[in-house]
Amino acid sequence: MTMKKSLVIAISSVSGGGKTTITNELACQLPAASILRFDEYAFEGPENLAKWAKEGADYNAWNLAPLLEDVLLLKERYDLILLDYPFAYQNSRMKDVIDLAVYIDTPLDIALVRRMLRDYPEGSATVMKKDLSHYVTYGREAYLAMEHKIMPNSDIVIEGTLSKERITQRIIEEIDKFKW
Template identity: 30%
Template structure:
């Protein structure tokens, strides 16, 4: 039975790969009282994404081609006071007053605008985001694989990036979110400072500041 309490307040944090979305979601969740975190990537196995980014951009970069029906269903349940089980036995998420989620498209995808109350966009130069992404991935490759795997990965990723598809995708998505978000953050600032900005803005939005 659905809990009849007021819907949870949903905060979506957006930004390019390497912008620090996950770290900010975790930090903001820890600062807010009665909050849970919710991640876009946890639904990759049950979602449908464009297979060719260049073609997707040429055809107008429709965010609705990133189809995440299970994510939308689970977010709606969480928002209305029902616990959910994540795909692939990744665990469960209980109810909370605040849901802090990672959502690359902000409120731009169909079905998301009515579920998200506050959108934060991390604005970061692409070269900084790329450097952060590669450092993170290099650490994982060396820990879980080997240096040969890392060399192959870096060549493939950077080749794709320089071809324009990946870079243009990030630019297109970020431009859309920036036009329709509630808070823009300078991503080069320290994590603690960014998290404090988000919490303060949420409190202002709720009339608690």
């Protein structure tokens, strides 16, 4: 039995960097694609993300078996799989199924503002202050770890301040280079 050759594209960035927006836009332009979203899974992973980031952000500390199983299942049915997935090639179990890792390089201040607007459309100032304080004290380390580990190990890096249309077009140009 011959396994169908499919293309798996990982779209990575920091939280608020545009992964979901760009994955959704790609799905609109590539309707035969299937999407898997990291945030829709409950993974076993580090309990203290700040400590994990300070200790070197080992992306293999995450058990991504459920996501990997779904990718392998979808590879049999789809030509193109889009992963809304923050780790690119950094998890050793996932790296072998990814054909193209894209990193959206969004400045941390813009990513933070986008995340706050997304997560707190009607939020109270107290809740927002608590989240911002957590970001400054702990969360920023994890964002910086991504800039130092995920971005340089991605196949292409795209400026996150570009329009979603330009980012999507750039990714489609890369996808078109594959002969599958």
